[in-house]
Amino acid sequence: DGGITQSPKYLFRKEGQNVTLSCEQNLNHDAMYWYRQDPGQGLRLIYYSQIVNDFQKGDIAEGYSVSREKKESFPLTVTSAQKNPTAFYLCASSTQGASTEAFFGQGTRLTVV
């Protein structure tokens, strides 16, 4: 089945540590996105990538980094510079171009302990 797979589902991080969230898709989509979701707020865009080896900062990129070495993969690293990393992280993909809907993974819930 085609889809987007995020792992792990739950992640616990100690303060000062970097952690990497995985996102893989087999939909042959060019564009991929990372969003952060906090209670009572809309999804906020962290980073997006329209093609391999290229990515752009979203609205809240500080403290995060990404790479896009393969079309299928778009991992997100939450660095120790992110002041408040506890949140629900969602990865999405879409076909290239505007006005296209996004397909989401099942999310990773990150908790700082």
Added chain:
Amino acid sequence: EDQVTQSPEALRLQEGESSSLNCSYTVSGLRGLFWYRQDPGKGPEFLFTLYSAGEEKEKERLKATLTKKESFLHITAPKPEDSATYLCAVQGNTGGFKTIFGAGTRLFVKA
């Protein structure tokens, strides 16, 4: 600045009690307005895309409509399995492929 506001924040219905969810938006040149459904602890699931004022789309008990300033998601005779958070999002002519999401409406349908 593109903006999306959804109301109400939460809506409680009895099974079979029809109602509507509102999505008000401000965008520079609408490319598309999207509705998603999100179950607790899951990723959003795509429902509809609307492109221009006057457009309507239906899926089972759901019907989405669009005007120049807002969109409505009408739920006819809801069932408990319709309970979820419904997200509205817009994509405008500025900002490349950025999509702006509203905070969502949490729908509870009681049997």
